[in-house]
Amino acid sequence: MAESPTLELDSPTGQHVAPAEVQQPPKPAKRDAFTELLSPKPKQPKHPNSSSSKAATSKKRAIGGPRDALGAYIAKPESFPSNVVVYYDDDFVVIHDMFPKATLHLLLLPRDPQKTRLHPVEAFQDAEFLEKVRKETKKLRTLAAGELRRIHGKHSAQDKARQEALNVEPPLDELPPGRDWEQEIMCGIHAHPSMNHLHVHVISVDRYSDRVKHRKHYNSFSTPFFVNIDDFPLAPDDVRRHPDREGYLRRDFVCWRCGKDYGNKFAELKLHLEAEFIEWRRL
Numbered sequence: 001m002a003e004s005p006t007l008e009l010d011s012p013t014g015q016h017v018a019p020a021e022v023q024q025p026p027k028p029a030k031r032d033a034f035t036e037l038l039s040p041k042p043k044q045p046k047h048p049n050s051s052s053s054k055a056a057t058s059k060k061r062a063i064g065g066p067r068d069a070l071g072a073y074i075a076k077p078e079s080f081p082s083n084v085v086v087y088y089d090d091d092f093v094v095i096h097d098m099f100p101k102a103t104l105h106l107l108l109l110p111r112d113p114q115k116t117r118l119h120p121v122e123a124f125q126d127a128e129f130l131e132k133v134r135k136e137t138k139k140l141r142t143l144a145a146g147e148l149r150r151i152h153g154k155h156s157a158q159d160k161a162r163q164e165a166l167n168v169e170p171p172l173d174e175l176p177p178g179r180d181w182e183q184e185i186m187c188g189i190h191a192h193p194s195m196n197h198l199h200v201h202v203i204s205v206d207r208y209s210d211r212v213k214h215r216k217h218y219n220s221f222s223t224p225f226f227v228n229i230d231d232f233p234l235a236p237d238d239v240r241r242h243p244d245r246e247g248y249l250r251r252d253f254v255c256w257r258c259g260k261d262y263g264n265k266f267a268e269l270k271l272h273l274e275a276e277f278i279e280w281r282r283l
Helices: 071-075 127-155 157-165 215-222 266-282
Strands: 085-088 092-096 105-110 185-190 200-204 226-228 261-263
Touching: 071 092, 105 127, 127 157, 127 185, 127 200, 127 266, 215 226, 215 266, 261 266
Parallel strands: none
Antiparallel strands: 085 092, 092 105, 105 200, 185 200, 185 226
């Protein structure tokens, strides 16, 4: 039943839906397997069952409500196009986040019916299940790192020798290792997931996206509200079990890269994030 990965990822604009002003990527460089992943598609459909209405939280979380939208991918991943579902098998489905908070943002959806509606803190108490999810997350992280290289490698000083080696004739027996793009990817969950079904975020560190629109969007990936998959299972006294009490989402804006505190000045933070993104990409 398994489908081979056909990753449909985005350009450095940070938009999940490729905007008109973004040029199509250049022809994939030969001999680099990850450059075969994909080209951005013109447009992607919204999550099924999405709604813009401001219904009560209880209604949003109800079965069949907006926060149940991931269930359709888990149940019938084969019914979605390859620019939405990256790959799937009997145990997992990988999709693009429809509202990406960075230049690369994927969701790993476990399909175990006994776990899919559990809070991750509870689900990952099962050591066997946790190990299975970790293994798949690691696989996806490697795949995503190749896509980051495809998107940003041509701008990176650490990748310069590798990029040049791709065009050497005759071809080299071994390419320079280049930048370790896996280190530029975070894998984890939100302490209070926004959707009903269990999902793991696999997201680049840049936080550069026009979908980052307010405090919750930024702080949910830039405070302990985001819990690394390797930190599970959480100890009974781990404060991340109580994100509301800790006030993670209410914290001041702090740059993920340089640590500068912007207080409540979101507009200033956004300008700073753009500058940091450019510098990060050049490393």
